[in-house]
Amino acid sequence: MSLRRWKNQQKVQVLNAEGQVLHSDVLIADSFFTRLRGLLGRAGLTEGEGLLIMRCREIHMWFMRFPIDAVFLRQVDRNDSEHWEVRGLFENLPPWKVLPVGVRDSEVTLELRAGSVQKKAWTVGQKVRLREGGASCID
Numbered sequence: 001m002s003l004r005r006w007k008n009q010q011k012v013q014v015l016n017a018e019g020q021v022l023h024s025d026v027l028i029a030d031s032f033f034t035r036l037r038g039l040l041g042r043a044g045l046t047e048g049e050g051l052l053i054m055r056c057r058e059i060h061m062w063f064m065r066f067p068i069d070a071v072f073l074r075q076v077d078r079n080d081s082e083h084w085e086v087r088g089l090f091e092n093l094p095p096w097k098v099l100p101v102g103v104r105d106s107e108v109t110l111e112l113r114a115g116s117v118q119k120k121a122w123t124v125g126q127k128v129r130l131r132e133g134g135a136s137c138i139d
Contacts, residue, residue, distance in 0.1 A: 009034065012052060014110065015129045022120045022128070023112065026050040038111070039064065045113040052130070056109040058102030064095040067114040071122060072106035084108075086126040091117045 010030075014023040025048045029035045038059075039051055044066045053059070059070055072088040075081065088103030092114045102109075116122075 010132070012130045012132060014050070015131055016120075017127045017129075019129075022122075023050045023110075023116070024048040026052050026110070026130075028052050028054065030054040039068070042066075045111075047113065049113065050116075051111045053109045053111065055107070057104060057106050058100045059093075059109055059111070060100045061093050061095055061097035067092050067094050069093070069112045069114055069117040069122075070101065071110040071112065071117065072103035073108050073110060073128070074106050076127065082129050082131065084128050084130060086122060086124050086128065089117050089122055089124060091115075 010028045012026050012028060013021050014026055015021055027034075027050070029038060029051055035053055035056065038053065039045070040063050042065070045068070057072070061068075070090040070093060071086060072090075073084040074087045076083040076085050087106040090101050093101065
């Protein structure tokens with residue numbers, strides 16, 4: 001399934017400290033509906049896709065159809081919305097996981113394709129940048 005159904009939703013790219021793009025097509029879930037829906041109903045994520053859930057310190061995997069990696073972030077400086085620090089990582093969370101997972105001092109959650117944390121060498125304490133824009137819709 002493509003991201004076309006959310007084509008009016010804002011997107012960001014996630015870059016590492018060196019400016020390399022880690023994930024190019026990340027949707028922002030910042031309204032009640034987009035945060036509630038999350039990735040429910042999706043068959044999976046392709047390489048580079050993700051969902052950035054604002055005001056989210058905890059997630060669950062109820063009704064999910066595929067595993068994901070979750071990255072919990074905290075803003076580095078209140079006056080700078082671009083720079084973030086990784087506060088916690090959860091890899092390969094299975095669908096239908098009953099207990100919620102989260103990081104108390106995080107502010108947002110980045111949900112990624114399972115295996116992305118290892119493939120992109122994410123680490124706790126790592127600094128990342130969120131840049132407006134993102135890849136165009138994928139067919």
